[in-house]
Amino acid sequence: MATMTVPGARQHGLPPGPRVRVRTATATTESAVARRVLIGVALAYLLVFLGLPLYVVFQEAFRKGLAAYFTALREPELLHALRLTLLVAGIAVPLNVLFGIAAAWAITKGRVRGRTLLIALADLPLAVSPVIAGLTFMLLFGMQGWFGPWLRAHDIRIAFTVTAVVLATIFVTLPFVARELIPLMEEQGVTEEEAAVTLGASGWQIFRRVTAPNIRWGLLYGIVLCNARAMGEFGAVSVVSGRIRGQTTTLPLHIEILYNEYDFTAAFAASSLLALLAVVTLAAKHLLERSHHAARARIIQEQEESHQ
Amino acid sequence: MTTRRSVRSVLPGVRLTLGFTVAYLTVLVIIPLSTLFVRTARLGWGGFWDAATAPRALAAYKLSVGASIVAALVNGVFGLLVAWVLTRYKFAGRAIADALVDLPFALPTAVAGVALTTLYSQNGLIGALFAPHGIKIAFTPLGIAVALTFIGLPFVVRSVQPVLETLPREIEEAAATLGAGRWQTFQRVILPALAPALVAGMSLSFARAIGEYGSVVFISGNMPGRTEIAPLLIMSKLEQYDYGGATAIAVVMLLTSAVILVSAGLIQRRAARRAA
Numbered sequence: 356m357a358t359m360t361v362p363g364a365r366q367h368g369l370p371p372g373p374r375v376r377v378r379t380a381t382a383t384t385e386s387a388v389a390r391r392v393l394i395g396v397a398l399a400y401l402l403v404f405l406g407l408p409l410y411v412v413f414q415e416a417f418r419k420g421l422a423a424y425f426t427a428l429r430e431p432e433l434l435h436a437l438r439l440t441l442l443v444a445g446i447a448v449p450l451n452v453l454f455g456i457a458a459a460w461a462i463t464k465g466r467v468r469g470r471t472l473l474i475a476l477a478d479l480p481l482a483v484s485p486v487i488a489g490l491t492f493m494l495l496f497g498m499q500g501w502f503g504p505w506l507r508a509h510d511i512r513i514a515f516t517v518t519a520v521v522l523a524t525i526f527v528t529l530p531f532v533a534r535e536l537i538p539l540m541e542e543q544g545v546t547e548e549e550a551a552v553t554l555g556a557s558g559w560q561i562f563r564r565v566t567a568p569n570i571r572w573g574l575l576y577g578i579v580l581c582n583a584r585a586m587g588e589f590g591a592v593s594v595v596s597g598r599i600r601g602q603t604t605t606l607p608l609h610i611e612i613l614y615n616e617y618d619f620t621a622a623f624a625a626s627s628l629l630a631l632l633a634v635v636t637l638a639a640k641h642l643l644e645r646s647h648h649a650a651r652a653r654i655i656q657e658q659e660e661s662h663q
Numbered sequence: 664m665t666t667r668r669s670v671r672s673v674l675p676g677v678r679l680t681l682g683f684t685v686a687y688l689t690v691l692v693i694i695p696l697s698t699l700f701v702r703t704a705r706l707g708w709g710g711f712w713d714a715a716t717a718p719r720a721l722a723a724y725k726l727s728v729g730a731s732i733v734a735a736l737v738n739g740v741f742g743l744l745v746a747w748v749l750t751r752y753k754f755a756g757r758a759i760a761d762a763l764v765d766l767p768f769a770l771p772t773a774v775a776g777v778a779l780t781t782l783y784s785q786n787g788l789i790g791a792l793f794a795p796h797g798i799k800i801a802f803t804p805l806g807i808a809v810a811l812t813f814i815g816l817p818f819v820v821r822s823v824q825p826v827l828e829t830l831p832r833e834i835e836e837a838a839a840t841l842g843a844g845r846w847q848t849f850q851r852v853i854l855p856a857l858a859p860a861l862v863a864g865m866s867l868s869f870a871r872a873i874g875e876y877g878s879v880v881f882i883s884g885n886m887p888g889r890t891e892i893a894p895l896l897i898m899s900k901l902e903q904y905d906y907g908g909a910t911a912i913a914v915v916m917l918l919t920s921a922v923i924l925v926s927a928g929l930i931q932r933r934a935a936r937r938a939a
Contacts, residue, residue, distance in 0.1 A: 393747065401760055401763055408770075412774060484873070486876045490913055561674070593876075607877070626774040629774045
């Protein structure tokens with residue numbers, strides 16, 4: 356006889372549910388051998404398919420020693436690419452945060468018409484291939500694009516500039532904050548905000564004092580995912596940037612250039628920066644999931660209690 | 664503020680946020696995507712058909728769809744296994760394994776691309792194991808399937824996991840009481856309950872794989888007609904300023920993933936209705 360908790364209670368750090376003692380003979384669990392084999396195969400798969408690629412990035416980056424690694428990281432072109440990546444994410448992420456909050460407010464608190472359509476549109480960039488996303492911006496701003504002749508007449512360039520890189524990045528990262536906030540704010544309902552209105556609070560006060568504390572973990576979660584994608588975007592940016600070395604090449608594009616020149620140490624040194632970002636993102640995501648899901652579970656629990 | 668019919672709330676700022684949302688989506692999503700259809704219309708039916716069904720394009724679709732199906736199937740099997748192990752068993756390192764599942768979401772695709780190519784090339788850590796047996800992975804369709812499998816795993820695990828967590832244990836106990844063995848219970852009771860989520864996860868994996876570029880471009884070798892996937896073909900059309908040809912292929916790809924995603928949604932909805 357063994358003890359176990361209700362399935363799911365421990366997942367994602369939900370607050371411990373009612374602990375139930377269940378008799379687990381072999382009726383609803385596998386034999387110890389089967390369990391060990393299944394765990395072993397699953398872990399081996401994860402290690403080979405996901406662990407090894409991560410490992411090989413650092414192995415290749417440090418293959419020629421620490422000195423070569425840090426020399427590669429100090430190359431002016433790499434530093435330029437790094438600065439551009441930070442700049443692009445620095446513009447795209449705040450804009451999409453603003454959009455995510457506005458969209459979630461209008462859709463969940465305003466209960467506007469056409470919400471299904473709005474949600475679908477906000478999710479659409481996830482279903483579009485990055486290369487196609489880039490293509491659409493070329494069809495707008497490229498020489499043969501809608502605005503191409505007008506832009507040329509006014510001597511404005513958008514295609515193959517940093518502006519195009521920013522626009523394409525905004526497009527591919529647009530859904531991340533909104534899709535976290537919309538379900539979260541939907542579950543929270545409007546009662547607290549309506550109470551604040553009757554007490555005379557202004558819109559900004561309501562958001563800052565009532566809504567924001569309720570959504571902070573979900574918001575942060577969305578920002579982390581949005582940022583990771585913004586800094587790592589490759590396909591869409593590759594199309595619109597024209598890959599002009601030292602001008603429109605973000606870090607992922609610079610990795611491609613270095614790799615194609617067989618400068619593997621430098622390519623993997625640059626990759627190691629983005630791999631570190633990925634590891635930090637995963638850790639933050641995992642920690643936030645605990646808070647985020649705990650907050651959601653608390654809301655659901657409160658709602659159930661108020662219904663009783 | 665609440666006089667407008669589209670707004671049914673006493674809360675302030677709804678019209679402002681709605682206006683911003685609609686404007687943002689129009690400028691950044693609707694207008695860019697509509698260019699695809701306008702450009703297709705300009706091609707005319709004949710022009711579209713010729714570009715969309717050129718032999719090089721057909722070879723690219725075949726490769727993209729084939730490799731994406733292989734990836735979705737592999738992820739269906741191993742994603743289910745990983746989700747099962749993570750949900751049902753306690754073991755050392757479970758939390759790290761759970762976090763690692765999201766790596767393909769978090770790792771930039773270009774980094775994944777160069778790392779996978781290095782691993783699976785003939786003198787890479789994994790490639791070297793297969794090379795003596797005459798099996799080449801990098802720069803072949805097999806390598807493309809490997810990259811697409813990498814990118815798609817989290818979709819299946821994260822679709823199946825929540826369903827597995829909330830599956831009532833009572834039905835498994837009932838099956839056991841009725842004399843079913845563990846494998847029988849899994850086949851007849853658990854798997855049918857998981858099937859909609861599994862299909863949804865595999866469809867998401869497939870849809871992502873169809874459009875994937877960064878993680879594939881390095882490992883594929885990009886030989887037209889042999890290892891050139893559809894997104895790569897769009898890329899090379901763009902490099903030749905053949906925007907019409909690029910658009911035609913893009914529209915075919917978008918329609919393919921739309922069909923897959925919509926039918927996955929229908930399967931899920933039907934399953935939900937049956938369960939209700």
